[in-house]
Amino acid sequence: MRWTLKPKPNSEKVAALATQLKVDELIATLLVQRGIETFDQARQFFRPSLADLHNPYLMKDMDKAVSRIETAIANEENILVFGDYDVDGTTAVSLVSSYLKSYYPNVATYIPDRYDEGYGISYKGIDFADDNGFSLIIALDCGIKSIDHIAYANEKNIDFIICDHHRPGDILPDAVAVLDPKRQDCPYPYDELCGCGIGFKLIQALGENRNQSIDDLRIYLDLVATAIAADIVPMTGENRILAKFGLEVINTNPRPGIKALIQNVKKKVLTITDVVFIIAPRINAAGRIKHGNEAVALLTEYDLDQAEKFASEIEQYNSDRKDLDKQITIEALDQIEINEETDKFTTVVYNPNWHKGVIGIVASRLTETYYRPTIVFTKSGDKLAASARSVKDFDIYNALEASAEHLEQFGGHMYAAGMTLKEENYQNFKDAFEKVVSETIHPDLLIPEISIDAEINLIDINERLVRLLNQFEPFGPQNMTPSFMTKKLKDTGYAKQLGKDEEHLKLFVKQPNSEGFSVIGFGLGNKLELVKNQNPFDAVYCIDENEFNGNVTVQLRLKDLR
Template identity: 55%
Template structure:
């Protein structure tokens, strides 16, 4: 699929040159920093060396004082506390963190994850009834609950209090909970709004330690769990998330919790993880538990304090992930066939597909794959308990949540954010929903948004790429949303030797620019260019600069994002 190349504006020349001089770095790298809002030495120092001391005061979060007071009362009176969370990576890491932290202060505590297939997303009546039957008087809900007003009202009638720790957008009315920790609520003054659900749980633990004069190590020991949630939930890697992700990666790579260490071992790699590695190696395995069976299995692994048990759990989860891969590949093929067979779907601005037999646990992955294929807002639905339930995914720059809000009267429930959401719909409404969703998207989305874009930081020449250049880039990590790896463009490039295909989709090639050093390069998914690139025909490339390690040998490598031969 052709992509739009969007190059950032150069920025203020004086600011760039001054920053480059202060930091003793290439002007192009200073320009990259300016694009990220860094224009002074002090800002650069904080960016390159994130400090835990720069985390915000957790008591700035609305209701934090109420939450801590209610927990202290429960602990003092030996009340039974139920830690309740979602079944995805953010939810299970949140539960593992909160459960592990508060277990140090009480034995009257359990955790509960709803069954994805039987209970669905969020607070369930089944979960509340379980709490009542087992004499729990306080439920701490993580990564869910902000739109569960009716369920929480039901819990109140049973004498069960709720503390909500959520990061999703609230509805018009907040639930009647004892405390609601959600930076996105309109009356919350907390300065950073984009914490993951596990991040909210971390702030709760931090606040408890501050209030009770406990050492920071009591909550900082869970930084690796918070980092995994940040990576998996695709939240912006800036402000507090950057600090938490940075130090969480340090912990993962030096002293991970027993459960994550076991998962790293079974994934075949146990060191030098980046956020991207977490996204592709660890997060799918943790998610597989809730997709294929029950997310309790993931929590069991994450809270393990015995190596053998953790190894057994990680092996079980790894097997579930293998099953998940087969299932999502099969369903994706079926969904693509449905679209190909229906010409009207090809020409729409949206994709809405449904089949009653598709596995509810993997349709979110399928929605992501279809979005990559057709690059338009996508909804994938299946049957569950007499209703249609599904996952929605968006394209960059389009607010999916707002589009679903315009269909609210046709939905039983929905929740999420601008890039991803879950929804439930009555079978008789699928036709009306498909039409309304298409109308809303078609009337609000621009043609540019229906074409994937590559955001380029700046143009450079190959002779600027040195070991020092790459070391500075490496210090800009961790990379993720709002802090991507810098992308450069270089013109008048040519191939040295012949390119060749790796596997079936990827392109290996050597690149040079005039008399510059030849750079080994890899283009994932760019195999189509093998026969299009000619030795004496110059072209343009955009790419990231990486260090490739093979058999203990380190070399600079260009990761090609796109090629333009129409110079």
């Protein structure tokens, strides 16, 4: 691990903010590091309000999108809500379709089959719309590069409204409206919304025509918060507002589908981390193992008994998914070792029999192991399909763009992408991708980095600090859980390994003149020797609250020690 202590921000800014907010300089430092330098910015950060959301009509083409939907309703046209099979896509489809159905009946949903149709807008989906009398398709979380598909739909007199958040190409599709804040000509003030977030802006604009306030739309925010958490978009600006109020809905009045997914969770209050690790994988499992339609059915079901049946089936898919990704990860690691490819700048593996639904998870696992930009291929019809994952601060999308001559199609983000290619181009692509990455990646990026917000002593940790840190939630990219470094800690003699494979580390640490703190280090059981016999050590950790039998205590969640 590479330990990087963030540079101390401007001391005058920190001191001024600490005075204005009546907080100590540690909290002010954490705020300034996050770009929060004024009293008003701090107020918006600590007290997010739905009133701070931007006007949806600032988004390019929003007026066209709303006008076309209102025309469809006036003319009693059939509307098809189309979306990707992942969490962002299925939540977006659930959100827009259930909103429209609340006052207009001629609405249906369509999720492409991961195996038969692949990612994004499909010809099969357009043919389905044509065969069943749909004259308007609202595409969510996909479509920004579907030039040929939209042209095909236009030939059939089917209009498209595209709501996407991926990077556009040089040419935009010829749709009635293209809602994407990443369009260069879009003046919308915030361009980090996820697909479901764009869907929410659409219903926000539609709601204005029905004299609905933002509070009337609050019930849809459980879906938006789930998508924000799953899609790993920055936890800043509008995303942070939507996530915060969405979490409130999840914890107080979730829709039956989400209620059914979380009813066995023992925690009183779910955080964004719980959404990432409990809700999102289960919704994703439907599209990975069976079909994304099953996730939409769950998320749009209003009868709790029926929702519980759907949730039970999805729980089984998730269990199957875990078994598959474990097995494929073992096979992929073996392939890398056998081919002696551990010294390369990239990790690219292929097996025609790997399950397409879990190759993205496997790519993440391999990235954790070798810490290289990683692509996992499998056979999909007559082509190869792949999922890509990157390491911190390396743009894998740009690397794919530079190797695009060997690809049939690709799309995605800086840290995650998908692609297809012809089997005969696999080796050429693999070589080209390795060459591009080796020439463009900084060697430091191949060593996992722990970014440390501040160095503190144990005596600095008190109830007020913990209470204020809790108000930094919800956490996510660009607003990560603060990490602290403390030097010259000693275990008091309680150090031990936990877990069936002794993979975790449990300590009780002290410094002179401080209280002791319980420490848990997940996956750090192999560091036990470093802390035995009261050997002094330095540690990087987050400050957590541990709830056990109704008692809440402060504990340190260890990230690394040396």
